[in-house]
Amino acid sequence: MGRLRGRVAVITGASYGIGRGLALRFAKEGASLMLCSRTPHKAREMLDAVRAISPDAQYVAADVGDRRQIEQVIAEAGRVFGGLDILVNNAQTVMPWTPIEDKPDSDWDTTLQTGLSATRWAMCAAMPLMRARGGGRIVNFGSIFGVNGSRWASDYAACKEAIRGLTRAAANEWGRYGITVNVVLPAAESAASQAFREQHPDEYRLMRGRVPLQRHGDPERDIGGAIVGLVDEPGRFITGETIFLDGGMGISRPVQGHQPHRGP
């Protein structure tokens, strides 16, 4: 604990799920936090939990799909804490499953604005602050859905793969400023994963059976731990990398129908 003391971090989409787990974990590690999400009342439970751990947590309501608003979040981190060391671009609006040929342009716009564009705007706003500090850490969010080109989520898949490309380009361009840029592909317990489990039990079992570590990720321990290690000192020479945080599920490509001998 306390490994991020003195470091300033922005986490987007912090209200629930992985973002909430990250906020809690970063608070335990002593980071100064600037958190954002779209809807303040949905952030209340998370904020209370985070501030019970550390008072050093600020919140700004912001739609990351609006350039001015996400830039405001980054600027606020610099204003309140005097700089920025870590940016975690977790926020992403997810649209309903729809075949490619039926997916409306408005879905594409929303997905790309809140994912690819939001990530880029946040990174570009954060870069000068990090450069002024002599370096920084950016962690973006990709997805196994993108790597696999999963069905019915073409907008999401394309967006997440675009974020991987952006990540590598930024790693190449900003390495000279001491900034590392990586992309993580998490699989974790969330309201969405629980809903999927209830609505599609067979598909859930098939997927879950291909996770070597035999569990779905815990946002705070499994996903948070991996991101803390990446932004902490041990991650200093890792940049431009795609890191699957999924208990090994992604090594099964394509997902195979047969199940391991000792499944769940």
Next chain:
Amino acid sequence: MTMRQLEGRTVLIVGAGRDPGRGIAHRFAREGARLLLIDRDRDAGEALLAEFGDQAHLAVADPCEQLALTAAIASLQAQVTHVDILVNAALEEPAWTRLEALDDAHFAHAFAQGFSAALWAMRALLPSMRANGGGRILNVGSVYGENVAEYIGGYAAASEALRSLTRTAAQEWGVDGIRVNLLMPTVDSERFRAYSEANREVVGRSLPLVALQRFGDPVEDIGGAALYLVSDDSCYITGYTIHADGGYHLAGPVYVPTLSD
């Protein structure tokens, strides 16, 4: 003082006498680990023992020799209650040779060193890791396997085979709480520095292609990444390749101009 992440943990490193194994050993020692070291080079191994004192044990064995390696592992295991972490770093770069000039013996040696040694060590430690409720295995591969690698065909192929082994072991042993990953480092090792001295122009062209503008310090950069992959931080990462190369794997031969700041 920062928290020591491997306090109370026992680590077996095969190929500890030279970088990157040696840098990883130094880093893990600093993190409080108890070290079991294997290397074919007695002098290199004893030099490490002199630095680490009671914190380390050494067995001299050529990892390419199955019986010698397994005997060395058994002798080291007898010194401790159990081994938490295994690092396979036996692979050494050979002399450059064209593919058509590499004989079968060369390939057999490359595979013994880069692939089989890791398999033998993993099998040797599996029962105790299982009995102990889990473990972490870190295989050290080479970016020259993943990329096109002229004149080191055996080495490159063995390194890629090790990646496949990493995935299979991760899939089969995940249920036992054993994580298996592969580290692809670019190390500023003694050998690399000697090469750099003799080939300043080549290295001068390569360095700007590294995103972070440096080659990896064996202890801080490579040892740090190794620590990441065996510590609790990465408790949900298994079966994967992680580059500790400052972004060098992103560099490809593309048309990119040099822009001023």
